[in-house]
Amino acid sequence: MMLRLRVSFPDRPGALGQVARVLGTLGADILQVTVLEREAGRAVDDFTVSWSGPFDADDIRDRLSAVPGIRVEAVWPTREIPGASSDYDLLKHVASDPARAFATLVDAIPDLVSAEWAVAVSTESGELVHRSWQAPRSLDEEGGLSGVKAADLTCLRPSALTAGRHRFMSLPVPGASLHLVLARTEGPSFHRAELDRAVRVVEIVSIIGR
Template sequence: MMVRLRVSFPDRPGALGQVARVLGTLGADILQVTVLERQTGRAVDDFTVSWPGTADADTVRERLSVVPGIRVEAVWPTREIPGAAPDYDLLKHVASDPGRAFATLVDALPDLVSAEWAVLMSSVTGELVHRSWQAPRSLDETGGLAGVKAADLTPLRPSALGAGRHRLMSLPVPEASLHLILARTEGPPFHRVEMDRAIRVLEIVSIIGR
């Protein structure tokens, strides 16, 4: 299975190699490394790896913790295919059928940022306009979003937030009274790099879909 690991380690020569060696001893095949940040002497990277059998997050943390300064922030499943260009595929489908621009975006965007589901909702009424097949039929269903008000999910600016067991990304749709909400129940909160990627795609889709 494919999993994603978010790892924080000292930003110094050889540290990345130490992480790679430990993953190799666990039988993991590193498929992709995404640099998220480099600041204050530390680095945070996402590793997409092919794992034999079922990934054991506790084992990963235990084995990597023997390397001084390394922290495993999260381990979670991912559907993103390393080396693919899902952004371009999404935009191609949107351009071929602009009338379904936002529906296509909601269906495809979760795989771009390792989210589990997405919904498009009205910023005014809080009603769902479109939902990916994995999403709850309403945001009041049990599953961590019960009792959350539309105002909490529709801030004026893009934001990453939590609601119950969910990690959420909330993005206002340019020039529309709509908000795109992405969620995952496994893994860490959305990183600003993931948000930037989703925002750029949303902006282009908004232009095409007008």
Template sequence: MMLRLRVSFPDRPGALGQAARVLGTLGADILQVTVLEREAGRAVDDFTVSWPGTTDAETVRDRLSVIPGMRVEGVWPTREIPGAAPDYDLLRHVAGEPGRALATLVDAMPDLVSAEWAVVMCAERGELTHHSWQAPQVLDETGGLAGVKAADLTPLRPAALSSGGQQLMSLPVPGTGLHLILARNQGPPFHRAELDRAGRVLEIISIIGRIS
């Protein structure tokens, strides 16, 4: 199985190696390390790891947490393929079929940020215009989604939201009244680095897909 681990630790020589050694003793094969943040003397990194069988997320948390200053922010399953370039693949598909830009977006964008599903929401019309196969197909009785009111789901700027343990990301689609909303049911809140990456990809797609 593959898991993604988000850890925060003191930004000092050897700290990353300590985490790698602990994961090695648990039988993990580290496939990829993504640096999300380096500031104020701390670092936040995402590890993509593989185990030959199954493992207990709590065991992983407990073992890493014994390292001085190490904080485990999330452990969750991922479909991410280390070394792949899903953002480039997404842009290629949109360029090939710009008329299907939004449908392609909701199908492919979750894999870019280790999310489970995505929808495109039009707050003005009070409806979901596009959704991936795992996503809700309708808004709830309040006009919101996943326990979050519509007004909170459609901010003017990219935002990370939380509701009932579910993590959401909302991105305005440039030049439209639409919002792209992504969700993951496990793991930590979306990091600003993930918001920035998804926002940049969305901006390019809105141009080549001629979304209006």
């Protein structure tokens, strides 16, 4: 299986190598490293690794955190394919059939940011217009998003939100009377780098879709 690890460590020479060595001793094969931020002397990177057999998130966190200065923010399974140009593939499919631009966006964008599902909500009626295959049929659905209201997730600006066990990304779709909501229950809150990537894709899709 593939895992993502969000790791914070001192932004100094050799620190990245320390993380890589510990992952190697755990049997992880590093497939991709994504830089999320470099601020105030610290770095935050996402590591995509190949992991054979079952995994224990707490054990991985403890082993890495034993190295001074290293903090593991999250460990979670991912479907994202390292090295794949998923955003370009999405845009190619949108451009080939602009009439289905927003349905294609909803189906494909979860894999760009390790989300579990996505929905497009009409800003006029509040109803779900498109939903990916794992998404609930309603944002207020009992047992799916119990206690979470659509109005809480459709912010006027791109935002990362947390409600109960869900982590949400909220994205207005320019000029389309739609609002895109992505969610995951495993892993950390969406990082602003993930938010920025999704915003750029949504902006291009909205131009093609119009």
